[in-house]
Amino acid sequence: MVHSTSPRRVGIAGALVAALALSACSASEASSPAAGGDGEPVVGGTLTYLEHQAYTSLYPPSAGFYPNGALVNNLTARLLHQDPETLELEPWIATALPEVNDDATEYAFDIRTDVTYSDGTPLTAENVVANIELFGTGDTDRALIVSEAINDFTAGEVVDEDTVRFTFSAPAPGFAQAVSTINSGLLADATLERDSEGFGPGNATEIIGAGPFVVESEEVGTSIRLAAREDYAWAPASAENQGRPYVDAVDIVIAPEDSVRIGALTSGQAHIARQVEPQHEAEVSAAGIPIVAAETNGVNNGLSFRFGHPLLEDIRVRQALIAGIDREAIVSSIFSEQYPLATSSLSQTALGYADQGDAYAFDPELANRLLDEAGWEPGADGIRVRDGERLHLVVNEALPQPRSRDVITLVAQQLREVGVELELFQGDQAAQTAASADVEQIQIYHSMVGRADFDVIKSQYSIENRSTLQNADADGEPIDAELEELLQRVASEPTVDGREEASAAIQAHLTEQAYVLPFFEEPQVYGVQPNVQGFRTESVGRPSLAAVWLED
Amino acid sequence: MSVVIRPAPEAAPPRWRPAAPPTARFALRRVGQALLVVVATFVLAFLLLHALPGDAIVARYASPELGLTPEQLEALRVAYGADQPWWVQLGLSAGGFLTGDLGTSLQSGAEVSTLIAASLPPTLALAGLGFALAAVLAVGIAAAATFAGTEWLRRAFRSLPPLFVSIPVFWIGIVLLQVVSFRLGLIPVINASPAEALVLPVVTIAIPIAAPLAQVLIRAIDDTLAEPFVIVARARGAGPAWLLGREVARNALLPTLTIAGVLFGELIAGAVVTETVFARSGLGRLTADAVATRDIPVLQAVVVISAVAFVVINLAVDLLAPAIDPRLRKEVRA
Numbered sequence: 001m002v003h004s005t006s007p008r009r010v011g012i013a014g015a016l017v018a019a020l021a022l023s024a025c026s027a028s029e030a031s032s033p034a035a036g037g038d039g040e041p042v043v044g045g046t047l048t049y050l051e052h053q054a055y056t057s058l059y060p061p062s063a064g065f066y067p068n069g070a071l072v073n074n075l076t077a078r079l080l081h082q083d084p085e086t087l088e089l090e091p092w093i094a095t096a097l098p099e100v101n102d103d104a105t106e107y108a109f110d111i112r113t114d115v116t117y118s119d120g121t122p123l124t125a126e127n128v129v130a131n132i133e134l135f136g137t138g139d140t141d142r143a144l145i146v147s148e149a150i151n152d153f154t155a156g157e158v159v160d161e162d163t164v165r166f167t168f169s170a171p172a173p174g175f176a177q178a179v180s181t182i183n184s185g186l187l188a189d190a191t192l193e194r195d196s197e198g199f200g201p202g203n204a205t206e207i208i209g210a211g212p213f214v215v216e217s218e219e220v221g222t223s224i225r226l227a228a229r230e231d232y233a234w235a236p237a238s239a240e241n242q243g244r245p246y247v248d249a250v251d252i253v254i255a256p257e258d259s260v261r262i263g264a265l266t267s268g269q270a271h272i273a274r275q276v277e278p279q280h281e282a283e284v285s286a287a288g289i290p291i292v293a294a295e296t297n298g299v300n301n302g303l304s305f306r307f308g309h310p311l312l313e314d315i316r317v318r319q320a321l322i323a324g325i326d327r328e329a330i331v332s333s334i335f336s337e338q339y340p341l342a343t344s345s346l347s348q349t350a351l352g353y354a355d356q357g358d359a360y361a362f363d364p365e366l367a368n369r370l371l372d373e374a375g376w377e378p379g380a381d382g383i384r385v386r387d388g389e390r391l392h393l394v395v396n397e398a399l400p401q402p403r404s405r406d407v408i409t410l411v412a413q414q415l416r417e418v419g420v421e422l423e424l425f426q427g428d429q430a431a432q433t434a435a436s437a438d439v440e441q442i443q444i445y446h447s448m449v450g451r452a453d454f455d456v457i458k459s460q461y462s463i464e465n466r467s468t469l470q471n472a473d474a475d476g477e478p479i480d481a482e483l484e485e486l487l488q489r490v491a492s493e494p495t496v497d498g499r500e501e502a503s504a505a506i507q508a509h510l511t512e513q514a515y516v517l518p519f520f521e522e523p524q525v526y527g528v529q530p531n532v533q534g535f536r537t538e539s540v541g542r543p544s545l546a547a548v549w550l551e552d
Numbered sequence: 553m554s555v556v557i558r559p560a561p562e563a564a565p566p567r568w569r570p571a572a573p574p575t576a577r578f579a580l581r582r583v584g585q586a587l588l589v590v591v592a593t594f595v596l597a598f599l600l601l602h603a604l605p606g607d608a609i610v611a612r613y614a615s616p617e618l619g620l621t622p623e624q625l626e627a628l629r630v631a632y633g634a635d636q637p638w639w640v641q642l643g644l645s646a647g648g649f650l651t652g653d654l655g656t657s658l659q660s661g662a663e664v665s666t667l668i669a670a671s672l673p674p675t676l677a678l679a680g681l682g683f684a685l686a687a688v689l690a691v692g693i694a695a696a697a698t699f700a701g702t703e704w705l706r707r708a709f710r711s712l713p714p715l716f717v718s719i720p721v722f723w724i725g726i727v728l729l730q731v732v733s734f735r736l737g738l739i740p741v742i743n744a745s746p747a748e749a750l751v752l753p754v755v756t757i758a759i760p761i762a763a764p765l766a767q768v769l770i771r772a773i774d775d776t777l778a779e780p781f782v783i784v785a786r787a788r789g790a791g792p793a794w795l796l797g798r799e800v801a802r803n804a805l806l807p808t809l810t811i812a813g814v815l816f817g818e819l820i821a822g823a824v825v826t827e828t829v830f831a832r833s834g835l836g837r838l839t840a841d842a843v844a845t846r847d848i849p850v851l852q853a854v855v856v857i858s859a860v861a862f863v864v865i866n867l868a869v870d871l872l873a874p875a876i877d878p879r880l881r882k883e884v885r886a
Contacts, residue, residue, distance in 0.1 A: 048742055054841070056612075056659070140627050143613070197661020220660075220670065221841060222833040253742050255831045259726050260741060263734035269742040427605065430846045433614050434606030 041241070041534065041549040046249045049543070050261045050273040054221045054254045058207040059199040060185040061147035066400075066524070069182050070252070070274070074226060076209035077184025079109055079128070080176060080474040084539045087297065087351060087452050089180055092236045093123065093210070095162075097176070099196055104171040105493035109179075110354035111195040113162050115234050117188035118214040125164050129156035131186050132166055132179070143196035147460055149451065150179035151491050165278040171492040172544040173499055174455040181451065182542060186210060210234070212245045212546035232546075239547065240534060246549035265527045267291060271550070272535065274543070276527045277402055278336045284527040292340035293523035294541035296450030297350045299460040301401055302518030303411075304445040304468040308479050311393060312443055318514035321444075323361055324367035324418040330410050331520050334403055338525055342518035344507050345457065349521075352454045352503025354489070358497035359511045360518070367418040376419065384419035392421040395444040396436055397431050406447055407519065440468050448522050454499040455491050457506055462487040469515055483509055571612050582870060586863040593859040594852065598645065601848050602638050608658035608846045609634050623676075632658060645852060655849035659842070664853045667838060676828065679819045681750060682757035689758060690765035697770050698777070699792040710770065716763035719884035721822050725756040725829035741830065753830045757822040761815050768811045769858075772804035779803075820858050855862035 055067040063072040089097060094109040094134070115123040120230040136153030138146035146153075152170040159165050178184055190207035198285050204218040212235070216227040228245040235242050253270070254307065255261045262280045265273040266287035276284055281291055305318045312318055340348075342358045376384035376391050384391040395411075398404035405424065412422040423441055425435055435441040445468045449460050459465045463472040463484060471478050478484035486509060490502040510516050524541030534547035562810040606614075609629045631634045633644070648655050652666035664705050697709035730795060732752060739748050773796075782799055790799075823836030835854060874880040 009735075051743070141631075143628055145613075145624075156583065195661075200660035200662070202660060202662050219833060220662075220667075221837055222831065230734055251743060253831065255742070257726070257829050257831070260729060260829065260831060263730055264742045267734040267737060269733070269740050324751075403875035428844055430608075430611035431604070431843065434610045 014538065015469060017179055039533075040549065041246050041547075042552065043246050043549070045162075045247050045550040046251060046550055047247045047272065047545065047550065048251045048270040049545075050255050050270045052254075052261065052275040053256060053408070054201065055204075055224075056201070057196070057199045058204060059144060059196065060187070061145050061149075061183050061229050062199070062280050063185065064148070064183040066542065067254075069540070071204070071215075071224065071226075072185045072209075073538055073542045074211055074213045074250075074545050075207065075213045075215065076182070076187065077115070077123075077234065078180050078182075078184055078186060079111070080180040081238070081462075082180040082452060082539045083178060083238060084452075084468060084537060087349075087539060089176055090236050092180070093186060093234065093425070093479055100176070102494065104173045104175070105168045106165065107172075107175055108159065108163060108165045111162050111164060111172060112234060112385075115210050116231070117210050118180075118229055118471075119208045120189055121188050121190070122189075122313050123186065123210050123368055125158040125161055125190075127170045127189055128164050128165075128186065130189065130192055131162050132156050132164075132184065134192055135184055136166075142194075144199075147178065147183045148465060149181050149183045149453070150175065150454065151455070153435065158219040171494045173496075174453045174491060177453040177455075180495070181453075181540075182538065192233075200456035201385045213250065216249065219531050222254055224252045226252065226545075235546065241547040245546045246534070247545070250545055260518075262527070265529070268529070271529045271532045272543070273527045274319050274524070275402075276525045278334065278339065278525075279403075281336050281338070281525070289527045289529055291338065292526040292528050292535065292537075294526070294537035295347065295349050296346060296448070296524060297449035297452040298456040299345060299350075299448055299522055301398075301448040301522040302342060302345065302446070302516055303395070304447070304461075304515070304516050306439050306443050306470045307513070307515060308470055308473065309439045309443045311389075311391065314374050316370040316377070317391075320367040320370040320374070320418065321415065322514055324415050324420065325411055325517060326362040326414055327360060327519055328362065329414075330407055334406050334410070335520060338523050339402075339520040341379055341519050343354070345460075345510050345518050346503070346507060347521040348482065350456060352457065352500055352507075354504040354507045356507060356511045364418055371419060378419050381418070382419055383421045390421060391419065391442045394423045394424065394425050394441060396425045396432050396442045396446055397427075398437065398446040398448075401448060401522065408446065417529070437467070437470065441535055445469075450522075450540040454503050457503055458487040458491045461506070461510075462491075480513070492519065553809065556582070579871060582867055586867050589863050590856065590859045594646065594856055595642070597855040598642050598848070599851060601640075601846070601851055604824045604846065606846055607634055608632070608848060611845045612659060634658075641686075645849070649852070649856065654853045657842075657847050657850050659845045659847045659850070664849050667850060668835070668853055669709070671833055671835045671838045674832060675827070675836060677750065677825050678753055678757060678834060681754045681818060683761060685754055685758035686761035686765055686815075687812075689762035691710050692771035693766040694804075695764070695796060697766075699796065699853060713763040713767040713770070716759050719759070719769075721756060721760055722829050724759055725752070725826055728752045728756055729829070739793070747832075749832065753826045753832060756796050756828045756829070757819065760822060761818055764811055764815060764818075765808060769804055769808050771795055772807045773800050776800045776803040791797055802876070806873060809869055809872065809876065813866040816862055817858075820862075 043165045051067055051070065054075065055071055056065060057068055058072055060072050061165040062078065077093050079092060079094045083088055091097060094111055096110055099108040111125060111128055117123060133156045134144065135147040136150045138144050151170045151174065152172050154167045154169050155165045156164060171485045186209065192210045201220045204224055207215065212229055212232045213226040214224045214229050217222045227249050228247060231243050232244050249531040255264060258277055261273045262269045262276065262283060266284060266289060276291060285291060305312050305321060307313060307318065327341060329341055344354055346353045348512060371384055376386045379385040395408055397408065408424045415422050425432065447457060447468055449466065451459060461469055463478055471480050471483060473479050486502055486506045490499050490506060493499045493502055524537065528535050531551040533549050534552055536542055536544045536547055609625065609632060613624055613628055633641065656663055657667060693709055693712050697706055700706045700709060728753060729741060732738050739751055777800065782795065785795060785799060823834060823838050827834045827836035828840055838850065839854050840853065
């Protein structure tokens with residue numbers, strides 16, 4: 001037993017701590033506020049961390065999947081470190097911020113020479129170049145993908161033993177942030193030689209990084225044990241813990257069933273549980289366990305209307321969908337206050353955020369009027385018809401996102417009121433993925449993406465990346481060329497001002513064309529026992545465990 | 553001391569169709585049928601898996617967050633042989649199985665044989681103990697339902713099997729967890745010792761198996777108790793324990809054994825749910841994960857193993873039946 005308070009005492013303390021947790025924990029700072037944080041950190045102990053799913057790969061560019069990212073974030077060091085609150089960059093393996101040329105096509109990093117990987121090999125300039133080259137270009141033969149965060153990469157070179165330089169074929173202003181993300185976690189030479197399968201389940205103990213933890217043992221699909229690296233001494237300057245992790249070990253246990261994760265947490269069998277669903281928050285709080293909601297600083301959870309499809313070509317139909325959906329009713333009925341209503345396609349803490357005012361107002365009368373004008377007449381069963389065709393749209397189920405099915409069910413009910421039939425695409429993850437890029441099968445796409453850089457908006461909408469709007473015709477040319485050009489600009493403007501401006505222009509364009517309806521700012525929600533101190537998350541909400549310590 | 557007259561075995565006409573006689577020809581025919589079932593299962597599973605939308609390459613690499621182009625995906629599909637027509641893939645897969653090569657997982661790249669070897673022991677422990685407990689429970693319920701002191705008690709026990717059979721496995725698991733582990737704190741789920749980790753899953757998987765077993769057993773006992781030889785034995789003063797142990801048990805064993813063979817399928821299905829709920833590794837969890845990722849080599853192996861086990865167990869039951877029931881032997885000689 002980890003936490004041996006009797007159920008009754010927990011119940012009484014629960015209300016107090018829960019109140020504290022709610023008031024003290026702002027959405028952007030991911031700390032455990034309950035015990036006030038006084039007292040000296042205690043070294044030792046084993047942290048038990050409950051994960052929702054098993055990891056699939058420890059190849060850093062694949063770390064976007066949360067179970068992967070939770071591991072990669074604690075196993076690897078990066079060239080730079082991004083402060084999760086201010087989103088500012090600071091040196092980590094690099095000794096200073098990089099020197100960048102005027103058009104952001106060349107980056108030079110001076111690196112530390114005293115860092116070793118957990119297999120004892122030194123972290124050298126050659127090794128850093130090998131890492132970034134692999135992440136920047138991928139390797140199809142080994143089924144290793146290119147990092148989504150690195151664009152237009154040309155080459156890396158070793159300038160001298162502690163200097164590396166990277167060049168790009170086009171301005172790459174997002175590169176400095178890219179090397180701070182978990183997608184750029186540095187790996188030892190031997191690990192870089194592995195193929196895609198070599199990064200998969202069963203190989204965790206052989207994935208060698210220079211982070212605060214190493215994988216001690218792995219039971220495929222069930223659990224992973226991380227051990228503190230005793231000689232870890234190169235934490236970024238802002239880290240509370242400059243030395244080895246305070247805990248000796250972390251047991252990451254996979255508990256896919258929600259009620260098992262929540263029950264194990266509330267009964268004190270675990271310290272931290274990831275993915276506390278909104279409907280379980282009250283139960284967790286009532287047990288005296290603070291809820292920690294970490295911002296993901298990216299594109300909000302919401303719908304993308306695929307305007308290339310004949311039914312959505314008419315802007316009036318898209319505007320009617322937006323006016324016909326009551327977001328507030330959805331968020332207030334099935335989510336909690338950890339899920340703030342979205343005010344733009346980007347979250348308020350994302351870089352480049354621009355408020356879109358009342359662009360998403362609920363107005364069913366307007367929706368009805370717009371659909372009438374667009375020639376859609378109510379049919380016998382209430383669903384609108386035009387030239388014998390029903391206004392029937394299909395939306396995917398965003399399985400990784402919280403309560404996607406419930407959200408879509410509510411949206412379908414609301415849209416039915418204005419004569420639109422919305423169908424949820426049925427199927428598991430593989431079936432959803434297979435259909436996701438096909439406009440004939442899915443006309444409305446439900447998704448979100450987290451990344452603390454201006455580029456995140458390009459990741460979501462560009463035809464080169466996730467292309468949630470499917471803005472490409474049969475020849476691969478953009479249907480809305482202006483949107484694609486703006487997205488390219490945000491990823492290639494060399495100055496921060498230029499990128500901010502481009503990002504704002506994209507958000508305005510998305511609003512003006514009624515391409516998207518964002519629902520809420522999606523957090524990562526953790527339940528953290530009150531005796532766990534120093535729990536932090538990186539800039540997209542993955543756990544950072546080096547500063548965690550267990551109060552007696 | 554009462555003297556009991558043992559009735560001649562022939563006196564009781566069998567109430568179910570007796571298994572065919574265990575001649576060599578019969579055994580050969582049953583083995584042939586068993587092989588046919590396994591082959592048909594293999595082919596059917598392969599075809600069904602291929603009919604599903606999306607394949608392992610799509611499941612693993614086509615996720616929009618990886619941002620691979622259609623050309624890169626096609627290259628991966630060629631590298632994994634997923635671009636071949638289905639009959640070529642079926643042939644390759646079948647050839648591999650015949651030569652003992654189960655292939656590699658499309659999801660993790662691990663040898664399928666390694667994955668199976670790692671997940672078989674925990675599932676065998678779970679299924680074996682689960683079945684043993686189910687048998688004990690079934691006998692207990694059947695005995696109580698027949699010999700409990702009052703009519704009311706007997707009826708209560710008789711209503712247990714229908715109740716057990718209608719509770720979903722996952723629900724039993726979750727309720728057990730909530731009460732035993734989370735409320736009472738008796739057994740931890742997280743970081744439990746191997747023995748502790750088995751207790752709740754074994755109970756969970758045993759309950760739905762015990763129900764049909766108990767039902768068949770109760771019915772068989774009822775039937776046997778109505779037999780003339782039992783009435784005679786009773787009339788001569790045999791007590792319930794004596795009756796149950798000496799007369800009824802042997803007669804009720806055969807239908808129970810037959811249904812037990814069929815219930816093996818229930819065990820496999822139970823393992824999938826139980827292992828997921830209790831976060832255990834094993835064949836069931838392997839299956840659930842492989843289904844989600846369209847990992848056809850793993851699924852093919854699981855299907856074949858399950859089919860072989862199912863067929864072998866039922867074959868064994870058929871061949872064992874005459875050893876248990878002398879009436880079946882008699883008929884051969886007749």
